[in-house]
Amino acid sequence: MSHGKQFTLYAHKGGPNPWKVAFLLNELGLSYESVYLDFQAGEHRAPAYTKVNPNGRVPAIIDHKNNDFTVWESGAILLYLVEKYDTEKKYFATSETDRFAILQWLFFQVSGQGPYFGQAAWFTYFHAEKIPSAIERYQKEIKRVLGVLESVLSKQEWLAAGKFTIADLSFVTWNNGITGVLESGFDFEKEFPATYKWHQRVCAVPGVKAGFELKKQLSGH
Template sequence: MSLQKDIHLYTASTMNGWKPVVFLEEAGVEYDLTHIDFSKNEQKAPDYVKLNPNGRIPTIVDRANNDFVVFESGAILWYLAEKYGKFLPSDPDEKSRTLQWLMFQMGGVGPMMGQAMYFQRIAAKNGNEDPFAIKRYVDESRRLMEVLDTHLEGKDFLVNNEYTIADMATYTWARAYYWANVSVDGLPHLQAWFDRIDDRPATQRALEIPKPFWAFFGKGDVEAQERENADRFKQDVKK
């Protein structure tokens, strides 16, 4: 009988859902995993909502800390980084810069690209195409990619040439530019950053947990996975 791990992660294969998986795989931390199945609406199950009142993924339970619960992907990364002393600079200024870029992802890259994806890959595929919204979110996502490209000039990673939780959080979203139909043409520093993180075995391993969804990155049977993804949210669009 195996012993329970300190960290119990509840997640699914989404950009936010992969963030803690990337950290745990990169840090070499063993963890227990529960795959939240959106097709069964498990994120809204009463037992799960007790852990995460927002009914979203991911969530962690730290059994080594009196079953302390953390929800919201950015907060989870920050908690894990402090708990394990990894992927977070110790210098106060560099730590603040890491938090700033983490919030840039949480407040900008994620929401804007998420809406670009939603209006094109879900709403439009379910008969609710809105060109104005699509242009708004695609254009803003492109602008944010340009901000990243400018910042990354001469840098390996977002903060002090050190791979941090800011990179982990931003990569899972920005690297899915294909799914948002956002061009990264003419952004060489951003593309070089993608290449550096693409080369990290732990990160690529994380993107297959709990199951791969390579269509986000323009790989595999995109049409079938797009249809599967759109069908999951069909009822939401009708409402």
């Protein structure tokens, strides 16, 4: 089977995690076709997709120029792309110190920020029963994560390696939806000014900006 694009990216129009991958593919100038799964129809749990990702979640990629090599989990995909295709290490690093500085933030995002935001959204919008204590717990955790970011970004422009990397990129989609999961009246810029400015810098990166514009067209937000 021939493919016009190098990658197939399995995604969701509104879901935050696949867009991280799209942003990096944009920045690296790699061609890809996005397949947006219909979660309401259960496409993410169908055998056709669980052959690609047994966890039944998005994103996942297939690299057609590397023997249809498949990777799932957003953090793993970002690492695959920078290790294989970021030859100048523009979005990663070569020194051990910088590599692990980037990795620690990437792991913090995938294990901390993403799940806390996701649970806050679930209990706010989708859970059948309103559980204020659960909503409050995850909102507090989101603010704690923002506080960790603020403590570092108040002293430096980027999270690691003195430049924009996949560490910075990994946080941007969730933070972009912050007003939807925190209480009304939350003022991102006022409460976490350095993190807010950093978020704006990341949003201005061309590949990120283009991705967000497409996301808005597709999902309306």
